[in-house]
Amino acid sequence: MNTKGGRNRNPYYQGPVSDHFDGTHFFNPEGEAPLGFRELMRWQFGGGRSAWPKQAPSPFPPAKPADRIGGQDLRVTMIGHATLLIQVAGLNILTDPVWSNRTSPFSFAGPKRVVEPGIRFDDLPPIDIVLVTHNHYDHLDLATLKRLHKADGPHIVTPLGNDTIIRRAIPVCKISAVDWGDQLSFRDGVTIDSEPCHHWSARGTRDRRMALWAAFVISTPAGKIYHIGDTGFHGGINYRAACEKHGLFRLANLPIGAYEPRWFMKAQHQNPAEAVKGMQLCNATYVAGHHFATIQLTNEGIKEPVAALEKALREQGVAPERFRALRAGEVFDVPAI
Template identity: 40%
Template sequence: MKFLSFLLLVFFFSLSCFTDVSVRKSHHTESGYKNPNPTFETKGLWNVIVWQFQRFRLPNSLDPADYPPFPVVGNDGVELKNNPSKLSVTWVGHATTLIQIDGVNILSDPIWSERCSPVSFVGPKRYTPPGIKIEDLPKIDIVILSHNHYDHTDLPTLRQLEEKFHPLVLTGLGNKKLLLGEGLKNVLEMDWWDETKAFGLNITFTPTQHFSGRGLFDRNETLWGSYLISGKKEKVYFGGDTGYYTHFREIGEKFGSIDVAILPVGATEPRWMMQPVHVDPKETVQAFVDLKAKYLIPMHYMTFVLSDEPLDSPVPRTKEEIKRSGISEGQFVPLKIGESRFF
């Protein structure tokens, strides 16, 4: 089973191996899409294989049982269901958050599955349980999907959400066919900087530096991105998966006065492998500054073992960078899995 997991991890990260570094004026290409950074380049398949073999020599193995238990807050959803209008964020785990704004309930990159994998019996396994059960969620109005990787577009979870809530699903260009084929009914594709109005909110699909693909030969055929959610008085930014680039500053300059920025802090090591597509805590703090946001909620850690840093290291590392940058500690809001914060 460990050998199968190894092969799945090679597959999982080899999705980034086929790189188009041609420079075009637009992020559209003849076969799909590219990053705004003209020098963006990910590692090749050989690098992925070398890295996977190196992992067997690390003190922390690929077995999640080697990590200590982490606190998970039990959330029965009652307070969330009784929240008519207050801005709140609940961390379900990984990149899955429940955002409540102006009485609208939004799920980001929902995954309740035990594994983020093309198959259910092998692949990166969940280490911490979801912070709230699907049956305890308030009515979900909108689902936002940052990109089509298995840990962000989880089809079994999406099918459950469709059956229970029939939400509006927002996603990048090229993903609609996959989602409709899984039985989702209300899917809207968006290009970077596209804005849609839904349930009284303005939602903009914004750029990130990442990539897409669910197999070895569909790299960058669908678009990846992030979301800026604008309510009557408040704004929330969901960063998805991303490396560091100027897009954070562009978003901050365009929208300003962002109340809450939900940003990734995990899956960062080794940097020689992850730097193009995953911000580390130092870059996360710089992104927070670029966005001109009031509060930073970290995500994309402590759920799946996808990289080499200890699962519990991202928050302490981010706290160090917050202190070094002179940002108030009160602006950093590291939620426990299952915890809700009302603003």
């Protein structure tokens, strides 16, 4: 246990030192730490921020998903930002669920969604598993997790330390805290592995990198799914490692937004061209692009990620039907391989 003045220095997690935990803070091995307050102010007051519309309705109506999808079928429905409904092997899995209007510690201020969720909360099927990749407010929304717990009591899977944050709000929830390299087993041969990604964490100004961040690999009888909530490209290191460990992916869910300005965002958010490279490095047959056109976090315009993705697919020789940037309410029935 790490102490300073009789108090634990990490409010979320106490555990042994590892190749990505120094006893107080988590870090990206051979990677980059997030930039500090001075650089944040330089970005915030440096101009160049594109204007987003206050509302940007999706071309797709809210989806009404089936209760279950079985056999060799795999269906992904975009809800918004990094929130996806994955239906496979009779399981309903939600990633980083956010139904709140703002991704902020405050209900009256902070980034606000410009499009309604692609599935109305009351139209959700029974949720079995919730994956929370890290604790930034656009990924860990306690208000939504409380609603899901009340409705279905799903099994929450999240990296080390985030379980403490969630349990403070939902003391009796079913939750598993996982380190990189851990694996959980579920019914019918489904497993979930926690894998590295290049990111960071914070809920406030004094808890930077005190909870872990992760990607997940969902292995099912219908194929493998690689889900990343947020990541910097990091020279493709984590993509190559995922391919070496897990082999072929039927689907990868990859972020393509919140990447400008590059000097500030490069270490934490890949851009669309890097996402296409990542797709190829991890050996993903299909990709669902997410983390765009829902809330404005960074400088690029609302339409820029899709335009940049289309350009990158052309330049890298990838068929556009293999990498789909999903809009709220859009349903992707992933072809078999």
